[in-house]
Amino acid sequence: MSSPRILVVDDEADLRELLEITLLKMGLDVDSAETLTQARAFLAQRDYALVLTDMRLPDGLGIELVHEITAAARPIPIAVITAFGSADNAVTALKAGAFDYLSKPVRVEQLRQVVHSALRIDKAEAPVASGTVPLLRLAGESVAMRDVRAQIVRLARSMAPVAITGESGSGKELAARDIHSQSARAGKPFVAVNCGAIPEALMEAEFFGYRKGAFTGAVEDRDGFFQAASGGTLLLDEVADLPLAMQVKLLRAIQERRVRKVGATAEEPVDVRLISATHQDLAAWVEQGKFRQDLYYRLNVIELRLPPLRERLDDVGMLSDVILMRLAGTDALTLLSADALAALRACAFPGNVRELENILERALAFASDGVIEVADLALRQPLPAALPAQAPEPAVVAAASVPPDTALPESLPDHLDEVERQIIRSALARTRFNRTQAAELLGISFRQLRYRMQRLDIHEPE
Template sequence: MSSPRILVIDDEADLRELLEITLLKMGLDVDSAETLAQARACLAQHDYALVLTDMRLRDGLGIELVHEISASARPIPIAVITAFGSADNAVTALKAGAFDYLSKPIRVEQLRQVVHSALRIDEADTPAVSAAGPLLRLVGESAAMQDVRAQIVRLARSMAPVAITGESGSGKELAARDIHSQSARAGKAFVAVNCGAIPEALMEAEFFGYRKGAFTGAAEDRDGFFQAASGGTLLLDEVADLPLAMQVKLLRAIQERRVRKVGATTEEPVDVRLISATHQNLADWVEQGKFRQDLYYRLNVIELRLPPLRERRDDVGLLAGVILQRLAGTDTVTVLSPEALVALQGCTFPGNVRELENILERAMAFASDHLIEVADLALRQTVPVLVPIPVPAAEPLAESASVVAPVDEMAAEKSITEALPASLPDHLDEVERDIIRRALARTHFNRTQAAELLGISFRQLRYRMQRLDIHGPE
């Protein structure tokens, strides 16, 4: 079996020779070119596992080749070589479709990391390219979700940082896991970090690790999140919660691809794919001075927006079926009645999929015969549906009547207004009384368990029972 072939494009003979020697020592076949014209001729003759190109060449820019290869029938991983400090060029190349980038002066270990990642992508035959389509965790057949899944499959072939935006509960971590599982890094670790849950004093040690004796309580060497995700993917969830001091250290780790443990004197290389997620508008935070602009551009190379559930109501039924099946486990699956499904599709879901899951989990506790009705959902009506009040027909006017008595509009409006409060509170009390009674019956009148089922405190349940005149069994 022949070795993978690499194409190196650079007009600096010394650098080109250094790259060739390093790649040959790795057991790879290498072709080299000085110009875009020579590179295009090589690409027409051979299949390459990776293309390495400088950004500035004698007859053009390497970004032109990035566009051409990205648009080709068989996209080849292409990494660009940028000058020291040219972060903008690297970001531009990644947005254009480059697989990765190398900064001058090129370090051998960084070159090896890029090559190994590219070869894994070239050799991997992931489910994303199967005829049945990608096996993703994100559920939905709406046009919005189909577009999201298509973006995930494309993003999985790159090393470019991805910023996932979306409201709370919309599935940002699931999207990150899908990107990881469809990539060549699927066999390595996926590490998700909630940036808002780490005390600021411990943040550097948690991210980069520490040496024994670095501080009080450091009884042994310990790796951080970057080392734990080595070769895999690191998700920075709620990245907007990072304090400014930590943002500076994170930026250096991203730029240098090296981290230094707390208490250590030397840095060590790290190989991770970075994905960030937040429900905040980071661009606004940058303007307000809460988030560093340079870090924002490093993380937000490619943006993936997840639509809220209210923008894909057609997916509610499919999502509900998947959630109910998962909640049932090995038991009989509980299903929604047609009326209950319509009621769910009319919700705004400010908590998105997470709120839908909570509603269904609570409804399963009230459902009879594994069928969820509208009352079991206990939905909060933001706009009450008013029942039309019958108005008696008016007496026919005599044909000879020449004067029509004026209608007392204020009196009529007052009678309708008085009629509504007289019936609506009673109806709502009856609905609440029925839900509480069913919860008490299901728990054999164990009020503590009933309160947990209803998602309220014991004191709130006791108050409601007194107000609604609900008593225990004789």
């Protein structure tokens, strides 16, 4: 069986020789090119386990190779070599689709880490190539969630830092775990850290570890989060909560890929893939001076936005089934009634999937005969904006608003449905059946309007 082959593209003879010797000692085959033209000729002949290219070449930029390989959808990891201090070039390359980067002067241990990661990717891609559909934790068949899952599969191939944004309870940690499980690092640790739960005085020791005797209570050497996640993925959850002093230290660890334990004199290399998550608007925090701009650009190389539940209400049924099955365990499965499901689909869910889970867990305690009804959900319905915060006494309302001789409908629900049907039809007629504009006129979302149209049997005229 032949050894994996690496393509090295660099016009500096000394650096090219160093890379070749290191790779050959690792038992790999190597092809070398001095220019983009030579590199393209090699790539036309065979596939490679990894391409290492300098950013600046005599006949162009190495990032051109990144664009070409990405555009051709070839499964070849490509790492760029950037000049010392050229952080912007590294970020640009990662955003363009580069697998990883190396900074000059190239350190041998960092080169080995990049190569090992690339070889793990090469082995991990066999199941995907056979047509197996990846199994992800994030459930949902809405267009938004299908798009998120497709992004996750693409992101898993890269070493680029990912910033996951989304409201609280939307599933940011699940997305991070999916990225890890689909990557070549799946067999290595996944470490999730809530940055807002660590006292500021202990942050450096928790992240980087400490030596025995470094401070009172340090009775033995201890690794930090970076060492615990070695070879795997480190999730910085609620990264906006990091104090500025810790942001500086974290930036250095990301740039140098080395950390120094508290009480130690030497740094040690670390090999982790960083994923950050927050419900805050980090760009706004940068403008306010609460978050370092350089760290923001390091973490936010690729952004993955998770939609709130109110933007994918079509998934409420599937999510409810998954949650109820998990909560049931070995007991008999409890189901949602049609009315209860309709009530859930009409909610705004400010707490997103976490709030849905809380509602269903509470409803299980009140459900009878294996069915959850609307009353079991105990949904909190806010008062309409037009009503006063404190409603008048019922007796006063009855006397003032409903004359004794007013004709009452035979069925109040049918009467209210007819009133709602006429209002929606009026809005649709005014907008020539433009549902998006009609939803804006009515002050509801497009999804809510679509649901109401289906429930009230309103169709576009022939």
